[in-house]
Amino acid sequence: MKTQNIIPALLLSSIGLMSLYSCNGTSVDTIKAMESNYDNQNKTIELTGEFDAPSFTFSSGKSKTMSMNFVVKPHAISSEKFTAFSVMLPVGTEKNSVLFELPADQKNYTLKNFHVIDKNGEKINLDTHTTFKMTGTVHYSELEKPEGERDKNNFNYKITDVTFEKD
Template sequence: MKIQRIIPALLLAPLSLTSLLSCNGTSVDTIKAMESNYDNHNKTIELIGEFDAPSFTFSSGKSKTMAMNFVVKPHAISSEKFTAFSVILPVGTENNSVLFELPADQKNYTLKNFHVIDKNGEKTNLDTHTTFKMTGTVHYNELEKPEAERDKTNFNYKITDVTFEKD
């Protein structure tokens, strides 16, 4: 009787592990491609991961956008991370935006100071490490220069027209 239960469990274990390990490879591949070629220029991409605070923030309250980071992992139990930089979000309380709240007496910011409002209007604090499905259009700064002046190894990009929702 126990053998009848063990055999199916042994067969299902590798399948479960395989599906867990390959759950986010497409997002990782997309980021790797964005950092190594211009194939995604002016194309809409989709990534699954979580928003992270930018490396720095604006110094005045007049900025209308903020370049956020978006972190993806190859799979749920991985410590390896890939980051899409310059995910441009409007600052405010509208859908698909970021809200940065830093008390006047606080000098350093943490994830607790950032909230994102998804396409459904749901406000989420970044400190919860929520997974989102994000889409946006990739633009390479280098391709805006005349062809003779381009550095073919510079793959700096920005992602605009961003929409996102909880995954």
């Protein structure tokens, strides 16, 4: 009788572990591809992960866009992270935008100072580490140069036309 209960339990456990390990492999594969070839030029990609604050210095408060980072993991319990850099979001309070709020007396920023407004208009603080499904179009800066002047190992990109929602 115990054997009959153990086999279904083991089967169910292994299916659960397999789904946990494969839950975000396509996002990781997409980032790896973006950093190793130009196959995604002008293509819309989809990633599942969370926004992270960019590393930047302030030049003025008049910028209309902000280059955000988007972090994905191979699976939920992984400590390994892959980052899509230069996810371009408009600054403001419209849908699919980012809002940066730093009090005048505060010198350093944290995730608490960043909010994103998703495609449904919901304002979400990045400090909550919310998972999003994000889509956007990839553009490689190197491909804007004449072919003879390109560095075939430079895969710097920007992701534009971004939409996102809580996953």
